């Protein structure tokens with residue numbers, strides 16, 4: 318293929334980008350999006366603060382714009398994200414206990430029901446594990462509602478949208494380490510007890526090196542019986558950026574259940590990693606060496 322999306326499709330995968338609704342009027346941005354990608358993740362528009370700005374009042378304006386754009390161009394949509402400690406609306410931040418648990422369940426039910434049939438996968442829970450060596454959960458108001466909050470979130474999402482793939486998504490989980498092993502143990506437990514989980518997302522916000530066991534880590538999760546996806550890929554600039562992109566792509570293609578790759582933005586100027594130039598296109602929209610190595614690896 319001559320584009321990222323077409324080349325990935327030849328291998329039975331998708332190649333997506335995180336998209337901001339506010340940039341859909343930028344012709345350079347939209348030109349690259351429509352030409353190169355065949356999947357979209359809303360960068361912020363499906364998060365809790367965006368979709369339920371006051372309790373019980375749902376707002377889907379930004380998300381709808383992205384979904385409409387995706388549908389008009391034949392792009393798949395990855396839903397991101399239903400339950401996350403960050404970007405909670407201000408009304409939820411001070412909540413705790415059963416009131417917060419009920420609010421989370423109501424939120425998941427409303428959002429997943431609204432987008433039923435429009436998203437192929439949901440990041441049901443995002444970033445629930447702690448960094449460092451504990452392998453345990455991150456502290457948050459959601460975690461303090463009880464350790465079962467994650468499985469409740471997954472069961473709620475399944476009931477609301479039985480057709481969507483339900484994913485757990487996190488960062489610093491790209492190699493085999495205490496954090497990824499903690500998640501691995503949770504997924505194994507969920508599969509053994511019938512908690513509905515279909516996929517694990519690896520954000521892959523990477524520095525100047527790709528962990529040597531990146532592919533082995535994807536494979537061990539796939540071997541549990543879930544799909545794996547690279548969900549928010551961006552890689553620090555520097556002499557290895559192009560090679561590192563190729564390494565990630567080859568790792569995904571080498572794992573049968575690695576179903577797709579999403580980069581977290583289009584041009585370097587679109588990246589949340591300000592000044593790091595971690596993406597595939599320059600700020601003026603030109604293809605970088607990292608683009609060419611990615612395309613060649615697909």
Ligand code: XIL
Pocket residue numbers: 360361443520549589
């Ligand atoms: C980031 C967005 O890119 C920014 O625009 C926003 O200000 C903060 O969130 N992990 C995630 C993503 O799961 O939702 C985050 O996106 C980046 C880290």
